[in-house]
Amino acid sequence: MIEVHDLRKAYGDNVAVDGVSFSVNAGETFGLLGPNGAGKSTTIHMLVGGLRADGGRVVVAGREDPTRSASRQKIGIAPQASALYDDLTGRENLRFFARLYRIRGAKLRNRVAWSLDFVGLADRAEDYVRTYSGGMKRRLNIAAAVVADPSVVLLDEPTVGVDPQSRNHMFANIEQLKQAGKTILYTTHYMEEAQRLCDRVAIMDHGRILQLDTVDGLIQRFGGASVVEVELTPGHSAPSSLRGAHKLSVEETNGQGASLRIDTREPDDAIAQLVAAHTRFRSVRIHRPDLESVFLNLTGRRLRD
Numbered sequence: 001m002i003e004v005h006d007l008r009k010a011y012g013d014n015v016a017v018d019g020v021s022f023s024v025n026a027g028e029t030f031g032l033l034g035p036n037g038a039g040k041s042t043t044i045h046m047l048v049g050g051l052r053a054d055g056g057r058v059v060v061a062g063r064e065d066p067t068r069s070a071s072r073q074k075i076g077i078a079p080q081a082s083a084l085y086d087d088l089t090g091r092e093n094l095r096f097f098a099r100l101y102r103i104r105g106a107k108l109r110n111r112v113a114w115s116l117d118f119v120g121l122a123d124r125a126e127d128y129v130r131t132y133s134g135g136m137k138r139r140l141n142i143a144a145a146v147v148a149d150p151s152v153v154l155l156d157e158p159t160v161g162v163d164p165q166s167r168n169h170m171f172a173n174i175e176q177l178k179q180a181g182k183t184i185l186y187t188t189h190y191m192e193e194a195q196r197l198c199d200r201v202a203i204m205d206h207g208r209i210l211q212l213d214t215v216d217g218l219i220q221r222f223g224g225a226s227v228v229e230v231e232l233t234p235g236h237s238a239p240s241s242l243r244g245a246h247k248l249s250v251e252e253t254n255g256q257g258a259s260l261r262i263d264t265r266e267p268d269d270a271i272a273q274l275v276a277a278h279t280r281f282r283s284v285r286i287h288r289p290d291l292e293s294v295f296l297n298l299t300g301r302r303l304r305d
Contacts, residue, residue, distance in 0.1 A: 001026040001152060001183040002047070007056035009042050016042040018207035020056075024185055026151075029178050031198035032187040033291065039207040040187040041080055044156045047185070048077055061152055073101060076150035078141045080157040080187075086130035090121055090140055093129060094147050101148035115143040118176070120169055135166025142173055152183045159193065171197065191291040203295060210298050215291065222297050223289025228262040228270050231282045239277030246270050 002024035009017040017039045024030040032040045045051040047058055049067035058066055061074035084093050094112045103111060116122045119139040129137065138158060145153055155174070159167045174197055177184060188194055194201050195215050202212040211218060225247070232238075238260050242248050247263040262270045267286045274281065 001061060002185060003059040005057040007043065007046060007058065008054045009046060009051060010054055015207050017046070020207070020209055022202050022209060022212060024183055026183050027181045028199045029174070029184040029186060029197055031194040031201040032185065032204050033189070033191065033194045033201050034204035035189050038204045040204055041156055044077070044154055044185070044187060047154060048072065048075055074150055075152045075154060076145035076148060077154040078145040078156065078158050080160065082137050082141055083144060084129050084137060084140055087128060089126050089128055090116060091125040093140065094143055097144045098147045103148060111147050111149065115147040118146065119143045119173060135162040138162050139166060139170060142170060146177065153177060154185045156187045157189070159188070159190065191295065195291050201291070203298060205299060218291065218294045219289050223293040224297055225263045225265050226267040226289060227287040228264065228267045229285045229287070230260040230262065230274065232258045232260065233280040233282055236280050239273060239279055241273050241277065242270060
């Protein structure tokens with residue numbers, strides 16, 4: 001549904017997108033995960049023809065030239081910067097965007113009503129957008145992206161600066177779009193969002209794709225070990241079996257029992273060994289690797305804000 005081959009874009013000496021290639025299957029939610037400045041938004045703008053690439057090839061819904069109207073008819077986009085008109089109402093904004101897709105008459109009325117209801121703004125449809133909160137504007141931005149019922153939906157950092165309620169509503173919207181068979185390209189620098197929503201994730205930084213896989217695949221390959229933290233009851237120590245099978249560090253706590261840190265790829269096995277050795281403990285915490293672990297292991301630093 002989306003194919004990107006060796007895509008490139010530079011602004012003078014600043015290379016924003018440096019040979020990016022990936023594909024998105026029909027009905028898939030695909031994430032571009034990376035810090036601000038990684039090249040995610042530039043990639044999105046080239047996919048819709050807002051920017052001309054310096055090199056490479058883009059195919060969206062079977063059409064190669066995203067600058068042509070026939071190609072854009074298949075795409076809905078919620079850009080990172082709001083595309084809304086503050087001096088129009090919510091309904092007027094959606095009517096305007098729907099008419100750009102040549103939607104008229106009863107279909108126009110139905111699609112606008114559906115989109116307002118979809119993002120939970122039907123009760124604010126006649127209010128000017130300038131009176132909306134930041135979260136409401138973000139939700140209306142998504143409504144504008146789907147009002148024409150496109151087969152491909154591009155969501156560029158849709159939850160930046162929104163409140164938790166709006167964010168959860170938007171997650172539900174995206175999951176509904178996925179259930180309806182939409183192909184979704186989702187850019188974010190929030191790792192928990194990519195982990196929750198995306199079938200596959202490409203980790204991007206400095207204009208390049210570092211790795212691409214399913215979330216579970218990335219964590220399995222690059223996430224590293226789990227950490228098991230155990231507080232032992234006084235008089236108990238780590239069984240010898242742990243020392244040979246896992247990386248173990250012990251901290252004594254002045255007669256209050258020792259604390260264990262176990263770095264392992266088999267946390268359940270480590271706990272089973274404690275139980276089998278009749279080791280008594282007050283608490284156990286397991287910290288499993290996630291996408292943040294993957295990013296740190298690939299780049300050696302945290303995501304930039």
